[in-house]
Amino acid sequence: MKSENYILLVVNPIAGDSEKDTIIAAVESEAIKRNYSFQLYKTSGKADKKAINALIEKLKPTRVLVAGGDGTISMVADCVLKKDIILGIIPAGSANGMAANFELPQTLSQQIEIAFSDIALAIDILIINERICLHIADLGINAELIKNYENSGIRGKLGYFLQSIPTLINSEHPFYFSIETEEGIIEESGILLAIANANKFGTGATINPHGKINDGKFEVLIFKNLDFFEIVKTIQEKPEMSSDFVRVISTKAAKISCKTKIPFQIDGEFLEEITSVTAIVSKNKLKVAVPEKFCNLHTINANYEY
Numbered sequence: 001m002k003s004e005n006y007i008l009l010v011v012n013p014i015a016g017d018s019e020k021d022t023i024i025a026a027v028e029s030e031a032i033k034r035n036y037s038f039q040l041y042k043t044s045g046k047a048d049k050k051a052i053n054a055l056i057e058k059l060k061p062t063r064v065l066v067a068g069g070d071g072t073i074s075m076v077a078d079c080v081l082k083k084d085i086i087l088g089i090i091p092a093g094s095a096n097g098m099a100a101n102f103e104l105p106q107t108l109s110q111q112i113e114i115a116f117s118d119i120a121l122a123i124d125i126l127i128i129n130e131r132i133c134l135h136i137a138d139l140g141i142n143a144e145l146i147k148n149y150e151n152s153g154i155r156g157k158l159g160y161f162l163q164s165i166p167t168l169i170n171s172e173h174p175f176y177f178s179i180e181t182e183e184g185i186i187e188e189s190g191i192l193l194a195i196a197n198a199n200k201f202g203t204g205a206t207i208n209p210h211g212k213i214n215d216g217k218f219e220v221l222i223f224k225n226l227d228f229f230e231i232v233k234t235i236q237e238k239p240e241m242s243s244d245f246v247r248v249i250s251t252k253a254a255k256i257s258c259k260t261k262i263p264f265q266i267d268g269e270f271l272e273e274i275t276s277v278t279a280i281v282s283k284n285k286l287k288v289a290v291p292e293k294f295c296n297l298h299t300i301n302a303n304y305e306y
């Protein structure tokens with residue numbers, strides 16, 4: 001065994017309300033098969049980032065795998081960023097937005113195959129209010145739903161489902177946003193403002209069909225109303241949504257101000273109710289192991305400057 005060649009597996013034991021022993025055993029077995037030394041870290045919800053950083057410093061793994069929801073994936077991504085480490089994702093959350101975006105397969109054995117493969121895409125990351133965002137942050141009813149879900153104590157898809165109707169009834173939308181980009185200032189009201197690096201929410205809803213995760217830009221999308229027919233369109237891969245339903249601004253940086261405090265989430269994790277958000281594309285890219293098909297779709301990387 002090459003003792004210097006470590007694989008670190010970070011597991012969130014409570015993510016998605018599912019058992020993780022099967023994942024741990026399968027990853028460990030694959031690591032041994034490929035002559036890696038294997039180290040497991042189970043998150044506790046307290047000081048995990050510090051502990052993971054210490055393990056990375058000590059073991060110098062060439063690859064870090066993460067089994068959890070988007071919140072855990074984002075935390076681990078922050079630990080491997082700026083280091084020569086490939087991130088492998090085993091989706092195990094309630095709503096796996098990153099996995100949906102990377103078109104990761106459904107079966108554990110296929111997910112492990114990809115997480116160990118050398119096909120890696122260097123993706124953009126966003127810095128939003130000084131935190132890392134890989135996927136989608138938003139202000140409004142989706143963040144409110146996540147807040148109610150996290151407070152309910154019922155995890156998994158059922159937890160989201162049970163909170164969806166009360167959230168819609170009790171939400172104080174519309175919210176009023178002012179968005180400042182290099183193009184100027186725009187005022188708009190809506191139910192939800194998304195800051196999207198990727199295309200889809202964890203539910204699979206495509207809210208940003210034309211966004212590219214490695215083009216050096218992100219999209220600010222203001223969803224103006226709860227138009228049922230437009231919402232249904234988001235189950236398609238490339239929905240053409242009406243401009244009466246959503247306004248899209250593609251940019252490298254944005255400052256968003258709100259008149260009142262609005263629920264805010266990043267990568268599926270409710271943070272707080274806030275009145276201002278700044279978002280910028282970071283120069284640091286993150287290497288993520290992805291399916292070959294997904295990687296090929298992104299190989300014609302635009303020449304861009306930050």
Ligand SMILES: Nc1ncnc2c1ncn2[C@@H]1O[C@H](COP(=O)(O)OP(=O)(O)OP(=O)(O)O)[C@@H](O)[C@H]1O
Pocket residue numbers: 012013014015016017043044045046068069070071072073092093094095096097155156202267268269
């Ligand atoms: N052992 C633990 N006990 C309680 N909470 C934990 C533990 N480990 C991590 N957490 C918390 O889990 C949250 C992250 O959850 P994660 O996003 O991985 O899963 P999820 O919420 O089920 O999935 P998703 O984000 O896809 O909906 C963080 O708030 C973190 O503090």
